[in-house]
Amino acid sequence: MPTTPSLPDCSIVELRQYTLHPGQREVLIDLFDREFLETQEREGMRVIGQFRDLDRPDLFVWLRGFAGMAARKQALEAFYGGPVWAAHRDAANATMVDSDNVLLLQPAWPGAADGLPVDRAAPGASGAAPGLLDATVFHLREPATPALLDYCRERMGPTLRAGGARHTAWYASDASPNTFPRLPVREGEHVLLGLALFDGTNALDAFAQSGAWQREVAQGLAPWLSRAPEAHRLQPTARSALHA
Template sequence: MSSKNPEIVELRQYTLRPQQRDALIDLFDREFVESQEAEGMSVMGQFRDLDDPDRFVWLRGFADMASRARGLQGFYGGPIWAAHRDAANATMIDSDDVLLLRPAWDGAGLAHDPARRGGHEANKAPPGLVDVTVFSLNDVASQALLDFCRERMTSVLRQAGALTQGWYVTEHSPNNFPRLPVREGENVLVGVTVFEDTIDENWQRDLAPALSQWLKKPPRSMKLVPTTRSAIHA
């Protein structure tokens, strides 16, 4: 599986100290993109949360669980992280809100192209907004739910102006790099949707009655702006 279509994806949400997000993003985009990809991982997208000035969200992809273990060991045991970890950790209150995911069906993952990523000299954020919605489920995602997602939700989002979409469910393999915790004991469906300039939030309201049978609690959506070097953008 190519790095453009990872089979394992981490959705990572960091709670940062006040006024530290730009400092972390500057450091991340400068030091932690190519250095992670050199270890076989894919830095898919990095984002600012529009509704929370102290939240940084990013997606990291892997070809499979075995390459995840190798890549994380290589990066977090390597010189780049050693040189910059203190500065990165100083910006963070919590970095443990991590969902381990896989594409919800064959081809459901959000394809991304590293060639679309801005270079180190880029000083302007790329276009587009990204909606990441986490649906907490009562149980493992059923075929009925996935069919509803494929046949109904994706269509409603296209009508709402979505340019591209990716759909993921919980990967239940044991965390094979325990140094970095992941959320365990829950089932989720996660939608990642790219819009050109505005996010039409009515889609959830329109679908809520039909979705409710599968949901443990109301969905949680994040409205995100790509950073300068995010490979996911409009």
């Protein structure tokens, strides 16, 4: 039987953003939290967290990890070729306008994501788990350089933590060919994904209003960016393993 990788063992991570039909996000969340967590993990992947985007009412965002590309192929073949997906795919797909907005990522450096909490509520939980995840996609001119990653470790992460983030994690683009083309990924893009877990919206708002990011990070970061960052305020679902 496949082994579910721990978060530190997830050398490949997908950031998946699903655009849904109006009014269908709660339908998908109920189905996802009930049917698609333990069943995916039994096939050898890790569902890191799933979220409501507070600023985009028809967006469902989730993170999924694998021990490597070979393990990813095997796990996806098993799950999407198995009975659970067959039983529920029509209901899931009916909620979606687009499910192809997917970034294939790797930890930006060894240990860059090891500290994230992964504590999932039992089946049947409803509502929202505590905390708010600030997930920002930084679009880069080129693959993340050692100088950028040093800046991330020495300036970006410490600024977030000093501003109230309980945990931070960093992922960079992985250029491996997609060996499961049934599920497309965005290719040829260079990004850095920053995750910062705050206690809630008030804590994130206080950090934003402090101006610390603009004063201490933004100007130094700008030369690496190809366009404006893409920011998401993500509320964990009731059974998201990643929450405050």
